Amino acid sequence: MIQKLIENIKKTNAPIVVGLDPMLAYIPEHIKKAAFAEYGETLEGAAEAVWQYNKKIVDAVYDLIPAVKPQIAMYEQFGIPGLIAFQKTIDYCHEKGLVVIGDVKRGDIGSTSAAYATAHLGRVQVGSQQLTPFGEDFATVNPYLGTDGIRPFLDVCREEKKGIFVLVKTSNPSSGEFQDRLAADADGTRPLYELVGEKVAEWADSCMGETYSYVGAVVGATYPEMGKTLRRVMPKCFILVPGYGAQGGKAADLAPFFNEDGLGAIVNSSRGIIAAYKQEKYASFGAEHFPEASRAAVTDMIEDINKALERR
Amino acid sequence: MIQKLIENIKKTNAPIVVGLDPMLAYIPEHIKKAAFAEYGETLEGAAEAVWQYNKKIVDAVYDLIPAVKPQIAMYEQFGIPGLIAFQKTIDYCHEKGLVVIGDVKRGDIGSTSAAYATAHLGRVQVGSQQLTPFGEDFATVNPYLGTDGIRPFLDVCREEKKGIFVLVKTSNPSSGEFQDRLAADADGTRPLYELVGEKVAEWADSCMGETYSYVGAVVGATYPEMGKTLRRVMPKCFILVPGYGAQGGKAADLAPFFNEDGLGAIVNSSRGIIAAYKQEKYASFGAEHFPEASRAAVTDMIEDINKALERR
Numbered sequence: 001m002i003q004k005l006i007e008n009i010k011k012t013n014a015p016i017v018v019g020l021d022p023m024l025a026y027i028p029e030h031i032k033k034a035a036f037a038e039y040g041e042t043l044e045g046a047a048e049a050v051w052q053y054n055k056k057i058v059d060a061v062y063d064l065i066p067a068v069k070p071q072i073a074m075y076e077q078f079g080i081p082g083l084i085a086f087q088k089t090i091d092y093c094h095e096k097g098l099v100v101i102g103d104v105k106r107g108d109i110g111s112t113s114a115a116y117a118t119a120h121l122g123r124v125q126v127g128s129q130q131l132t133p134f135g136e137d138f139a140t141v142n143p144y145l146g147t148d149g150i151r152p153f154l155d156v157c158r159e160e161k162k163g164i165f166v167l168v169k170t171s172n173p174s175s176g177e178f179q180d181r182l183a184a185d186a187d188g189t190r191p192l193y194e195l196v197g198e199k200v201a202e203w204a205d206s207c208m209g210e211t212y213s214y215v216g217a218v219v220g221a222t223y224p225e226m227g228k229t230l231r232r233v234m235p236k237c238f239i240l241v242p243g244y245g246a247q248g249g250k251a252a253d254l255a256p257f258f259n260e261d262g263l264g265a266i267v268n269s270s271r272g273i274i275a276a277y278k279q280e281k282y283a284s285f286g287a288e289h290f291p292e293a294s295r296a297a298v299t300d301m302i303e304d305i306n307k308a309l310e311r312r
Numbered sequence: 313m314i315q316k317l318i319e320n321i322k323k324t325n326a327p328i329v330v331g332l333d334p335m336l337a338y339i340p341e342h343i344k345k346a347a348f349a350e351y352g353e354t355l356e357g358a359a360e361a362v363w364q365y366n367k368k369i370v371d372a373v374y375d376l377i378p379a380v381k382p383q384i385a386m387y388e389q390f391g392i393p394g395l396i397a398f399q400k401t402i403d404y405c406h407e408k409g410l411v412v413i414g415d416v417k418r419g420d421i422g423s424t425s426a427a428y429a430t431a432h433l434g435r436v437q438v439g440s441q442q443l444t445p446f447g448e449d450f451a452t453v454n455p456y457l458g459t460d461g462i463r464p465f466l467d468v469c470r471e472e473k474k475g476i477f478v479l480v481k482t483s484n485p486s487s488g489e490f491q492d493r494l495a496a497d498a499d500g501t502r503p504l505y506e507l508v509g510e511k512v513a514e515w516a517d518s519c520m521g522e523t524y525s526y527v528g529a530v531v532g533a534t535y536p537e538m539g540k541t542l543r544r545v546m547p548k549c550f551i552l553v554p555g556y557g558a559q560g561g562k563a564a565d566l567a568p569f570f571n572e573d574g575l576g577a578i579v580n581s582s583r584g585i586i587a588a589y590k591q592e593k594y595a596s597f598g599a600e601h602f603p604e605a606s607r608a609a610v611t612d613m614i615e616d617i618n619k620a621l622e623r624r
Contacts, residue, residue, distance in 0.1 A: 120388075
């Protein structure tokens, strides 16, 4: 899947990913009204609104982008019906040729971690059958439990040629509370995120595609200096970069996340794309034409990032 | 819910929790055969086997225990049908008066973390309705992203009187890779798990029940010395202790996790209870009588732990 991701990035000339993180507050009234008319103000009604909203956005932008990143929490909050909408979204994006990064941030140990890897990237054995549960192409993974938690994902990645992005330095203001702690060992003192990055690089070496590894990392756009260090620590890893746009990350900050080959990073925007029609800049589209607003926002984002990359 | 947990522990005199972590390999053939006959070798068939297995175990042990801890990964690996079995298990355990700890180890930031908190502990607003998604009483949470990731859970805990257990020191062999790193700050040098423990104690102070906080911690039975330190660092927190039994934790190691009042810890066993019939000790029950084997294993576990607590 890392090859498919790279192909898609080259084809679209767009190192970006659209975060499909629908909140009911983003969804235009006419979509919600239709969904509630059919299913009532129920979890099913909310899930239907989410699915219709996603579908229209995907229809409007799929030819411009390599990948999408549905955030499972936004679906999980609507219980089982919400997760059915998550599944439909994955399947629909696959039909459209998109790489699907499941932003699930799972992390556990041993057989439990293996079960998560199976759920999102693998196949499960039921009697004589091998069945696909959710079937994303990549999943985000939390490293707090150490190698025991990651190894089962690596096994599935090798078998299925799928990938993971391990949280290294997250984009939020308090990410430093633990991730920036100066940790001492025989090699001296360095921040925890750097130690995690070194482990990610090790894991990545054991799961190589042609030029990049199946194992990538998450590093927030809001920390470009750390991004520079981590780019060096994990040369074979794709970096998934959240925090552009709504969270304050600027295109000029993104250059350090990329390698010399122009690859190695993929920048996420969620709200900035899917709720573009709510921004002043795209307000003239109106709520009825929210998909066109999203398309315009994608075009602008690609131009913004490519310009910043040319300038470096 | 921390009050209900304490009441249930006092009523049963059993500071334990049964981990409902079903793997198909644990489920007796006759259960699987019946499920596959009805639904085929499908995700639905697997989920039906899981649900029937859980139901029989819960029926056999519910009067002896205060709480259960379904591990969502084991359900998620069967996709949507698996998660429906997870939901049915939660609802059934509630009918039986049990406290339900959703072992979900979720962790994200801001609105995403809020969505996870809503999914597992809260209610979601859909139009004019407030609806309950999964509805567990407690959830396990990963701290790697810092306070930004925890605060939304605290808000929901206060509103719903529910609780969380934050991962501090996990039971697995490689948990030390990051959790044991010596971190330096103005107060000197101490391991990361202790810093995380200090943060958990702060969060706990802001979410107090009568004597204990809604905010607890996960500390593995396999690290009793660290348990002793963390007990001191987080005096108002219940500690959820995995790793007893199958992972090597002994009853004698458990005393440091409890407070003087005999409360403050709840010890989990999963495989050791739900697959008891596969152990030599309980093999005479046979696969047909697996629920009775589980009941015997629960009785033995309670006796084992209470003896160790009396000896201290």
